[in-house]
Amino acid sequence: xxxxxxxxCPLCEATCGLEIEVKDDGAIGRIRxxxxxxxxxxFICPKGSTLKQLHEDPDRLRTxxxxxxxxxxxxxxxxxxxxxxxxxxxxxxxxxxxxxxxVYLGNPNVHNMSGTLYPRFFLRALGSRNVYSAATADQRPxxxxxxxxxxxxxxxxxxxxxxxxxxxxxxANPYESNGSLATAPDWPGRLExxxxxxxxxxxxxxxxxxxxxHASKHxxxxxxxxxxxxxxxxxxxxxxxxxxxxxxAEYVNGLDDVRAACEGFTPEAVAPATGIGAGVxxxxxxxxxxxxxxxxxxxxxxxxxxxxxxxxxxxxxxNTITGNLDKPGGAMWCKAAAGGSNTRGEGRVGRGVELGRHxxxxxxxxxxxxxxxxxxxxxxxxxxxxxxxxALFTLGGNPASSTPNSERLARALEDIELLVxxxxxxxxxxxxAHVILPAxxxxxxxxxxxxxxxxxxxxxxxxxxxxxxxEEGSYDEWRTLCKxxxxxxxxxxxxxxxxxxxxxxxxxxxxxxxxxxDVIAELAPRVGPERxxxxxxxxxxxxxxxxxxIANPHGIDLGPMEPRLPEVLRTPSGxxxxxxEAIVADVARLRAALGRRNNGDMVLIGRRHVRSNxxxxxxxxxxxxxxxxxxxxxxxxxxxxxGLGSEATVASRTGSVVATVEVSDALMPGVVxxxxxxxxxVKGARLSxxxxxxxxxxxxxxxxxNLYDPVSGNAVLNGISVTVTPA
Numbered sequence: 001x002x003x004x005x006x007x008x009c010p011l012c013e014a015t016c017g018l019e020i021e022v023k024d025d026g027a028i029g030r031i032r033x034x035x036x037x038x039x040x041x042x043f044i045c046p047k048g049s050t051l052k053q054l055h056e057d058p059d060r061l062r063t064x065x066x067x068x069x070x071x072x073x074x075x076x077x078x079x080x081x082x083x084x085x086x087x088x089x090x091x092x093x094x095x096x097x098x099x100x101x102x103v104y105l106g107n108p109n110v111h112n113m114s115g116t117l118y119p120r121f122f123l124r125a126l127g128s129r130n131v132y133s134a135a136t137a138d139q140r141p142x143x144x145x146x147x148x149x150x151x152x153x154x155x156x157x158x159x160x161x162x163x164x165x166x167x168x169x170x171x172a173n174p175y176e177s178n179g180s181l182a183t184a185p186d187w188p189g190r191l192e193x194x195x196x197x198x199x200x201x202x203x204x205x206x207x208x209x210x211x212x213x214h215a216s217k218h219x220x221x222x223x224x225x226x227x228x229x230x231x232x233x234x235x236x237x238x239x240x241x242x243x244x245x246x247x248x249a250e251y252v253n254g255l256d257d258v259r260a261a262c263e264g265f266t267p268e269a270v271a272p273a274t275g276i277g278a279g280v281x282x283x284x285x286x287x288x289x290x291x292x293x294x295x296x297x298x299x300x301x302x303x304x305x306x307x308x309x310x311x312x313x314x315x316x317x318x319n320t321i322t323g324n325l326d327k328p329g330g331a332m333w334c335k336a337a338a339g340g341s342n343t344r345g346e347g348r349v350g351r352g353v354e355l356g357r358h359x360x361x362x363x364x365x366x367x368x369x370x371x372x373x374x375x376x377x378x379x380x381x382x383x384x385x386x387x388x389x390x391a392l393f394t395l396g397g398n399p400a401s402s403t404p405n406s407e408r409l410a411r412a413l414e415d416i417e418l419l420v421x422x423x424x425x426x427x428x429x430x431x432x433a434h435v436i437l438p439a440x441x442x443x444x445x446x447x448x449x450x451x452x453x454x455x456x457x458x459x460x461x462x463x464x465x466x467x468x469x470x471e472e473g474s475y476d477e478w479r480t481l482c483k484x485x486x487x488x489x490x491x492x493x494x495x496x497x498x499x500x501x502x503x504x505x506x507x508x509x510x511x512x513x514x515x516x517x518d519v520i521a522e523l524a525p526r527v528g529p530e531r532x533x534x535x536x537x538x539x540x541x542x543x544x545x546x547x548x549x550i551a552n553p554h555g556i557d558l559g560p561m562e563p564r565l566p567e568v569l570r571t572p573s574g575x576x577x578x579x580x581e582a583i584v585a586d587v588a589r590l591r592a593a594l595g596r597r598n599n600g601d602m603v604l605i606g607r608r609h610v611r612s613n614x615x616x617x618x619x620x621x622x623x624x625x626x627x628x629x630x631x632x633x634x635x636x637x638x639x640x641x642x643g644l645g646s647e648a649t650v651a652s653r654t655g656s657v658v659a660t661v662e663v664s665d666a667l668m669p670g671v672v673x674x675x676x677x678x679x680x681x682v683k684g685a686r687l688s689x690x691x692x693x694x695x696x697x698x699x700x701x702x703x704x705x706n707l708y709d710p711v712s713g714n715a716v717l718n719g720i721s722v723t724v725t726p727a
Contacts, residue, residue, distance in 0.1 A: 040185030102130035106397020113529035141308035147353035148580035151570025157331035159295035166291035171301020224719030230314035246323030254579030293329025350570025373713030404703035431684030462555030
């Protein structure tokens with residue numbers, strides 16, 4: 001006999017529902033899509049079915065690891081591990097101050113409630129300005145443009161793909177990525193539905209991706225030129241008198257400033273730099289303006305380039321000036337059931353965002369949303385002087401793999417005085433750790449997508465109870481983070497994590513005008529993330545409770561997105577700031593790029609695969625077996641011109657790799673592509689499957705920490721100049 005249990009997949013942004021068979025002996029059986037899930041309706045990608053293998057992976061850490069006097073990592077008790085953190089951390093703080101300690105927050109945090117809710121309390125207790133995250137490697141431009149335009153970093157309008165007639169998509173490949181910063185299960189099916197109902201999907205990408213193959217039209221573009229194309233579209237709309245703000249008109253500031261900014265960016269002017277003919281650009285603008293409903297959507301390819309913030313801003317400028325902002329079938333805001341950044345407090349007028357409040361020590365790069373750009377992390381560790389980072393906490397991240405010039409950071413970590421990692425593997429980063437604190441298996445904890453339901457293309461609420469009981473010797477991740485907060489506060493490794501947890505719910509209660517003790521009593525006996533979630537649901541716009549979600553294991557459908565202007569805004573003016581000063585000031589840099597010509601080098605871009613998710617999933621045999629996927633894709637003309645054989649050396653300013661050549665006419669000539677997230681075959685990592693993948697190389701060896709978008713600080717990971725030679 002067996003029992004079926006239901007769980008939202010935590011492995012990417014799509015939030016697909018899973019049906020999981022649990023056998024009498026507690027073993028996991030079959031995993032398939034939950035056909036009754038209110039959002040995914042049974043859709044599942046290859047990753048979701050591997051939660052069993054991830055749970056059972058013998059390389060997954062189940063006990064803390066502490067580096068001994070012999071220099072090696074050894075298993076330890078939780079008490080020993082926390083005591084070692086305290087022993088090593090406090091002298092660094094006492095001698096060098098709190099800014100000598102840095103924190104890196106990785107993508108896995110947003111995929112679990114503890115990682116979403118509790119790092120803030122650790123950061124507050126630590127009191128360091130040296131905070132970094134994966135956001136400045138993939139999405140900070142969108143957060144900056146949304147914050148300046150609409151008042152909050154998560155208030156970016158989402159493409160209403162289920163109702164639109166026309167979707168213009170740049171830098172996105174949801175057939176492989178499952179979508180990003182626009183949460184929706186089964187992106188492929190939703191895109192195909194647009195075409196089936198008579199609409200159009202246009203994909204702008206340097207590569208003819210799987211998404212482009214299924215689109216109505218593919219428009220190849222030179223890497224890094226998206227902002228020029230978008231600015232030319234704006235130019236045409238103004239020049240041809242096609243601007244129409246629609247219902248949003250009364251809430252828009254700065255239209256004339258946008259008109260002035262786009263002057264000179266004609267289709268003819270941008271055509272040489274973009275590789276797109278002027279006629280094609282004019283047709284795209286006309287199609288956008290003529291469509292009954294339309295949405296422009298830009299994702300990681302538009303963020304990880306030198307004009308990332310400009311491109312992100314122009315996406316929403318186009319949605320606004322075509323009358324599609326806050327319009328069904330256009331670009332809209334969802335209304336999250338819990339934790340919504342634009343549902344709390346009074347609507348319309350807010351504090352807005354303030355950027356650049358302080359600057360990094362070495363290069364003086366400005367912070368955004370309390371974080372320095374991750375391109376600064378290595379230099380802050382390896383550059384001597386006052387304020388040098390001497391200790392680093394990595395929470396669910398692998399920066400020695402995922403940050404630009406990754407080999408420099410790996411070298412810096414070899415000599416750091418303290419590295420503490422909350423992680424489930426000994427990987428490229430944690431192999432340098434002094435203490436590793438493992439997180440529990442995803443199947444043994446409850447789950448609610450607090451962040452992703454704030455950016456979902458439909459209003460959804462779905463809580464998953466734990467599928468399995470806790471493993472012997474495991475420790476809740478929220479308790480781990482509370483313990484670290486108490487150690488940082490000087491309360492000692494023996495302090496009770498409930499101190500922080502109770503303070504967290506009291507703070508949340510007071511922010512909602514409630515008495516903390518009353519709320520604790522009302523929600524008893526719940527503690528931890530479930531207690532915080534329950535309170536957020538109760539005080540959210542739908543007044544739900546956690547018990548209601550538990551009683552609906554397939555989720556609650558709260559309906560499609562609805563118009564929300566002006567209450568969704570949180571800007572000081574109470575208006576959409578269509579031309580934020582910090583962004584418009586960067587247009588001069590874009591204008592200078594109009595005359596840029598190819599210098600003869602090849603240009604490197606990244607790519608995704610549906611069986612991969614950054615560096616998380618490469619230790620699962622079923623996901624990495626088969627034809628090699630860590631290959632250098634090269635156009636056949638370039639293969640012949642460069643005299644390439646089966647392998648090629650790819651070199652940039654920061655390093656070089658030898659990669660297997662895959663000939664592909666899907667790329668533009670002059671462009672090569674490597675996938676992101678590989679390269680686990682390094683000394684000291686304990687990844688028996690990932691470390692044995694033939695040809696696995698790390699893209700970020702080639703990425704340059706000196707290349708970044710100056711407005712957001714985001715790393716440039718697309719459009720990197722490289723040389724390619726026979727190996």
